[in-house]
Amino acid sequence: MNNNLNEIVDPLLNWFQKEKRDLPWRHTNDSYKIWISEIMLQQTRVETVITYYKRFTKALPNLKSLSEVEEDQLLKLWEGLGYYSRAKNLKKCAKIIIMNNKTELPRDYDSLLKLPGIGPYAAGSIGSIAYGLKTPAIDGNVLRVMTRLHEDDRDILNIKVRQDYYKKIQQIMPEDTRNFTESLMELGALICLPKGSPLCERCPVSFFCQSYHHQTMLNYPIKKKEIKRRIEEKTIIILQYQDYYAIQKRKANGLLASMYEFCNISYKLNEEELKKWLKKQKIIFQKVKDLGTTKHIFSHLEWQMNGFWVECRMKPEIDFFWVKKEELKTKYSIPNAYIKYLNKVID
Numbered sequence: 001m002n003n004n005l006n007e008i009v010d011p012l013l014n015w016f017q018k019e020k021r022d023l024p025w026r027h028t029n030d031s032y033k034i035w036i037s038e039i040m041l042q043q044t045r046v047e048t049v050i051t052y053y054k055r056f057t058k059a060l061p062n063l064k065s066l067s068e069v070e071e072d073q074l075l076k077l078w079e080g081l082g083y084y085s086r087a088k089n090l091k092k093c094a095k096i097i098i099m100n101n102k103t104e105l106p107r108d109y110d111s112l113l114k115l116p117g118i119g120p121y122a123a124g125s126i127g128s129i130a131y132g133l134k135t136p137a138i139d140g141n142v143l144r145v146m147t148r149l150h151e152d153d154r155d156i157l158n159i160k161v162r163q164d165y166y167k168k169i170q171q172i173m174p175e176d177t178r179n180f181t182e183s184l185m186e187l188g189a190l191i192c193l194p195k196g197s198p199l200c201e202r203c204p205v206s207f208f209c210q211s212y213h214h215q216t217m218l219n220y221p222i223k224k225k226e227i228k229r230r231i232e233e234k235t236i237i238i239l240q241y242q243d244y245y246a247i248q249k250r251k252a253n254g255l256l257a258s259m260y261e262f263c264n265i266s267y268k269l270n271e272e273e274l275k276k277w278l279k280k281q282k283i284i285f286q287k288v289k290d291l292g293t294t295k296h297i298f299s300h301l302e303w304q305m306n307g308f309w310v311e312c313r314m315k316p317e318i319d320f321f322w323v324k325k326e327e328l329k330t331k332y333s334i335p336n337a338y339i340k341y342l343n344k345v346i347d
């Protein structure tokens with residue numbers, strides 16, 4: 001087998017030219033928009049990002065508008081994407097850049113890395129896609145492609161493996177850094193698929209692939225460390241009084257900071273226990289509906305939830321504020337974890 005990685009460059013670029021998906025961020029050279037797209041793409045599937053990206057860049061078309069956006073509007077634009085600290089970091093970056101009298105993101109890797117929320121992946125992708133820098137972007141797709149090409153048994157969660165591929169890819173990076181970076185990601189997304197069978201018969205670099213040669217593709221990549229998630233139990237209570245729903249703002253730091261949530265308790269109650277709890281809080285209800293159980297997975301935490309919809313007979317004297325359905329939809333950013341229940345209550 002060949003091990004001159006350089007040989008994959010031209011076949012990949014040619015394949016990408018023919019097969020690439022038409023995605024909105026591929027029509028711009030604006031580093032601001034490319035940055036927004038890459039931060040969104042770090043956590044979410046391409047199909048989902050398309051709508052968010054268009055809406056976000058329409059509402060906030062440049063660094064200045066992002067630096068001045070109200071937090072509630074920012075979170076609303078991000079609602080549903082998860083990892084809300086990323087949205088807040090976008091604004092922080094924009095403010096830093098504007099405060100330094102600059103009009104665009106820095107044009108070098110190390111300065112990009114210093115900005116909040118920009119790690120090696122984002123710095124690499126902004127550098128190579130927007131600025132023509134030879135700064136590879138190593139994400140899960142690229143690691144899967146690389147470890148399969150090399151039948152690499154190392155643990156991809158080990159930072160050294162990423163750094164090693166950063167250097168290897170940097171060495172073969174052509175002048176057309178943008179298309180090369182995107183072609184590697186695209187190969188991972190369209191051909192070198194994660195689960196099920198990769199589509200090796202259509203792969204432009206199968207001639208170079210050790211794992212294809214030995215038919216061991218499905219053994220790669222190897223991930224040794226397992227993420228252990230802490231489990232938290234919760235009861236979510238959607239309190240309704242006439243046309244109004246009770247919400248409160250979460251604290252300004254930590255998980256889902258500054259978003260809005262329904263009344264909730266940090267353990268699981270069944271319907272009987274909930275009714276007792278409501279009485280104790282002096283919440284006079286006329287109807288309780290069990291909304292069932294669901295779970296929501298964060299990076300290091302899992303919420304296991306029971307949900308209830310409680311129609312109140314009198315307006316409870318509790319420390320919440322009351323908002324209408326339309327406002328819940330358009331004004332307040334409600335975390336995904338709660339949206340599952342909210343959708344069962346409002347249409």
Ligand code: ADE
Binds near residue numbers: 046125182
């Ligand atoms: N995933 C991460 N970055 C991407 C990009 N620029 N295009 C398509 N998928 C991606």
